[in-house]
Amino acid sequence: MSAEQAITAERIEQGIAGFVSGRVNAEVPADQDLFASGLVSSMFAMELVVHLEQAFSVQILGDDLKRDNFRTVAAMTALVLRLRDAGQPADA
Amino acid sequence: MTANPRSDTIAVFGAGVMGRSITALALGRGVDVVLVDVSDDVLRAAEADIAQQLRHGRFMGAFPDSQATGTLTTTLSGEAAADATAVVEAITEDSSLKARTLAEVSGVVAPGTTLITNTSGIPIDELAKSVRRPAELAGVHFMNPAYLIEMVEVIRGPQTAEDTVAAVFSLLGRLGKKAVVVHDAPGFVTSRLLHPMINEAARIVAEGTASVESVDRLMQGCLGHPTGPLRTADLIGLDNLADALRLLAERTGNTAFAPCDLLREKVRRGDLGRKTGRGFYDYEGVLS
Ligand SMILES: NC(=O)c1ccc[n+]([C@@H]2O[C@H](COP(=O)([O-])OP(=O)(O)OC[C@H]3O[C@@H](n4cnc5c(N)ncnc54)[C@H](O)[C@@H]3O)[C@@H](O)[C@H]2O)c1
Numbered sequence: 300m301s302a303e304q305a306i307t308a309e310r311i312e313q314g315i316a317g318f319v320s321g322r323v324n325a326e327v328p329a330d331q332d333l334f335a336s337g338l339v340s341s342m343f344a345m346e347l348v349v350h351l352e353q354a355f356s357v358q359i360l361g362d363d364l365k366r367d368n369f370r371t372v373a374a375m376t377a378l379v380l381r382l383r384d385a386g387q388p389a390d391a
Numbered sequence: 392m393t394a395n396p397r398s399d400t401i402a403v404f405g406a407g408v409m410g411r412s413i414t415a416l417a418l419g420r421g422v423d424v425v426l427v428d429v430s431d432d433v434l435r436a437a438e439a440d441i442a443q444q445l446r447h448g449r450f451m452g453a454f455p456d457s458q459a460t461g462t463l464t465t466t467l468s469g470e471a472a473a474d475a476t477a478v479v480e481a482i483t484e485d486s487s488l489k490a491r492t493l494a495e496v497s498g499v500v501a502p503g504t505t506l507i508t509n510t511s512g513i514p515i516d517e518l519a520k521s522v523r524r525p526a527e528l529a530g531v532h533f534m535n536p537a538y539l540i541e542m543v544e545v546i547r548g549p550q551t552a553e554d555t556v557a558a559v560f561s562l563l564g565r566l567g568k569k570a571v572v573v574h575d576a577p578g579f580v581t582s583r584l585l586h587p588m589i590n591e592a593a594r595i596v597a598e599g600t601a602s603v604e605s606v607d608r609l610m611q612g613c614l615g616h617p618t619g620p621l622r623t624a625d626l627i628g629l630d631n632l633a634d635a636l637r638l639l640a641e642r643t644g645n646t647a648f649a650p651c652d653l654l655r656e657k658v659r660r661g662d663l664g665r666k667t668g669r670g671f672y673d674y675e676g677v678l679s
Contacts, residue, residue: 344451349443
């Protein structure tokens with residue numbers, strides 16, 4: 300990972316962690332299992348999907364739309380990074 | 392469209408919170424839906440929402456993996472319900488509006504078509520007065536989101552026929568639902584219990600006894616409520632809740648059931664819950 304990529308990953312992770320902790324009213328470590336801890340309700344799970352799509356200009360489709368990809372802040376960050384790399388939007 | 396005795400289409404009236412999630416449920420289970428509303432803007436918004444709800448349902452494993460999605464048709468014309476095997480009425484909780492719409496629907500569909508009302512608590516027998524064949528009307532109280540909540544409350548009115556109950560069960564089986572049948576009464580079981588609880592929760596907040604979060608956390612942590620009454624209220628829609636409470640108060644004569652000041656104040660301000668982005672909680676403009 301280049302320094303620039305590392306900064307991007309960190310920024311994405313912070314963005315996601317900020318969104319999640321704002322909504323659940325608690326600090327959320329990047330590796331905490333959000334489903335197991337009951338922090339994420341079924342409604343909020345879908346908001347997460349929509350939020351990631353809007354905030355990072357990605358589309359989460361088909362097989363990517365599975366709970367394991369949303370289980371932790373770290374997993375969501377990895378998903379966003381992978382989709383951004385695959386899509387390479389014009390402003391990347 | 393030609394009349395098709397083996398058609399697998401239901402018609403849903405009302406493309407609001409419930410009409411959308413019932414439609415998503417049916418489509419996800421491979422049943423075609425004709426969705427009727429009085430507003431074209433509402434129908435456009437509903438199409439986008441339903442697509443999102445289908446994703447949500449799949450995400451949560453609510454639909455069988457191999458299931459092909461049903462076809463959605465949206466329309467402003469109630470006549471489009473003519474070929475449906477069942478009609479689900481999910482319009483605004485207003486008894487005269489429902490009476491008018493059900494009368495219209497019952498004039499359009501063929502005898503033998505199951506008529507279902509999703510009212511939160513208007514007695515089925517009251518609504519039965521406005522339809523041509525009261526025996527074919529039953530209540531099915533789906534909960535929001537209909538595609539995720541497995542259980543429904545089925546209300547058998549005094550005039551509801553055995554065949555109608557059987558047809559309702561066959562449709563619910565198709566939709567993967569479990570059901571409990573109850574007799575007719577204002578608010579049935581679930582709204583009679585839940586709505587006054589939410590009303591009291593709002594009163595508790597207004598009186599300053601506890602915050603919105605504290606009320607919900609206590610009901611979750613101590614009493615096993617899945618989301619807490621006030622988060623549930625936001626999911627239902629506070630306008631619908633106030634309407635249902637008013638009807639419940641009128642029909643039971645219990646004035647404590649009338650919507651409390653805080654609830655009415657929020658409705659007046661247009662803070663209707665998730666559907667407007669703010670209710671008891673703030674959803675930061677995330678609509679779902
Ligand atoms: N919101 C819930 O959680 C919930 C749960 C169970 C049952 N219900 C019941 O379901 C019904 C619908 O509630 P909702 O929350 O979806 O309301 P809503 O206000 O979100 O939607 C009602 C819709 O009905 C439409 N409508 C009004 N008159 C119509 C007509 N004549 N023909 C076609 N469409 C018409 C409106 O334009 C609106 O889009 C109500 O009876 C309500 O009590 C609601």
